[in-house]
Amino acid sequence: MKYPHSIEKLLKHLQKLPGVGKRTAERFAFDLLARKDEGHLDELASALRLVKEEICECQQCGAFTDTVNCYFCTDTTRRRDLLCVVASPKDVFTIEGTREYRGLYHVLHGLLSPLDGRGEEILQFSKLLARIQADNIKEIIIALDSTLEGDATALFLKDQLATYDVQVSRLAFGIPVGSSLEYVDGGTLARALVGRASF
Amino acid sequence: MKYPHSIEKLLKHLQKLPGVGKRTAERFAFDLLARKDEGHLDELASALRLVKEEICECQQCGAFTDTVNCYFCTDTTRRRDLLCVVASPKDVFTIEGTREYRGLYHVLHGLLSPLDGRGEEILQFSKLLARIQADNIKEIIIALDSTLEGDATALFLKDQLATYDVQVSRLAFGIPVGSSLEYVDGGTLARALVGRASF
Numbered sequence: 001m002k003y004p005h006s007i008e009k010l011l012k013h014l015q016k017l018p019g020v021g022k023r024t025a026e027r028f029a030f031d032l033l034a035r036k037d038e039g040h041l042d043e044l045a046s047a048l049r050l051v052k053e054e055i056c057e058c059q060q061c062g063a064f065t066d067t068v069n070c071y072f073c074t075d076t077t078r079r080r081d082l083l084c085v086v087a088s089p090k091d092v093f094t095i096e097g098t099r100e101y102r103g104l105y106h107v108l109h110g111l112l113s114p115l116d117g118r119g120e121e122i123l124q125f126s127k128l129l130a131r132i133q134a135d136n137i138k139e140i141i142i143a144l145d146s147t148l149e150g151d152a153t154a155l156f157l158k159d160q161l162a163t164y165d166v167q168v169s170r171l172a173f174g175i176p177v178g179s180s181l182e183y184v185d186g187g188t189l190a191r192a193l194v195g196r197a198s199f
Numbered sequence: 200m201k202y203p204h205s206i207e208k209l210l211k212h213l214q215k216l217p218g219v220g221k222r223t224a225e226r227f228a229f230d231l232l233a234r235k236d237e238g239h240l241d242e243l244a245s246a247l248r249l250v251k252e253e254i255c256e257c258q259q260c261g262a263f264t265d266t267v268n269c270y271f272c273t274d275t276t277r278r279r280d281l282l283c284v285v286a287s288p289k290d291v292f293t294i295e296g297t298r299e300y301r302g303l304y305h306v307l308h309g310l311l312s313p314l315d316g317r318g319e320e321i322l323q324f325s326k327l328l329a330r331i332q333a334d335n336i337k338e339i340i341i342a343l344d345s346t347l348e349g350d351a352t353a354l355f356l357k358d359q360l361a362t363y364d365v366q367v368s369r370l371a372f373g374i375p376v377g378s379s380l381e382y383v384d385g386g387t388l389a390r391a392l393v394g395r396a397s398f
Binding site for chain 2: 007009010016029034044047051064067096132160
């Protein structure tokens, strides 16, 4: 079986997307080709280039932005002494989606992972320390994954921030909203018990 | 929550891909952005444009090709009096993947669907009749979906081809290879019984 060269190439690049294998890539490519006359191929290509050209990281917090300082850093209605520390720029939008947070962000751009050779030097950590002093930060919320790397990074942050005059907290662990106890794993239930709140 | 404009645009276009909703589009977009420095965004955009520029439909059979006549039509080792009629260009590659077929193809570019206003005039049907006479076709294999539209189109083809001196067959219906009887639906089992072959 022989796809024309340019289709092969498109399939190769589509397969680099997360969770996209050969068959999904084929579905995407042939759907794009079938609707070629609607201009979808061109539009997607243009949208990709536009993102490439316009999006950069906010110089202050590291979130994705199309201006020098991001939407969040320039929003004067936000608390400027409260930072939410996240691993990736995507997490900023996830937290934002809750509509529960009205402070600023700091993106680490990764998590500690000694096995993969990712130590503190590659995290935007020194930048965080500099911000705490320069911007007079009072409170830091650590919003990292509940994984080995997330836990290691959270502990590292907690240690390093101990000498600073900031209040440090981490997102609560517990039962996901809407789930039933019988499907919650033991580890989560144990954390939910420890973290129980008066009711 | 406010994504920068160009990210919003990319998300909109990614969501036009089959089976891609808001969350998958976000996963794709942020993965592309996270690996921006590896040039993946540019490569994908270029691959899309290349496909747009290079791929057209074979003038003879309607399969996707980057030359005037396609890989299949120009392959002189194939039987030139045998046509496999398929609905879409993708199906050509699917049939080809079986390595069981060594004839030529004819792509209808659609199936009859009176409800959606797709009648015989939009199918590449007159082109098929012209080919049968011009190329002296002896045998036609109808390889269409086993759906309402596929069945309707297959019946229509059978009727129309009755006056021509060609042998017409349709792909066999039966138990999918590797499946167990208990999971096969009644309709399929009935067709498998009717189509039983000596063993």
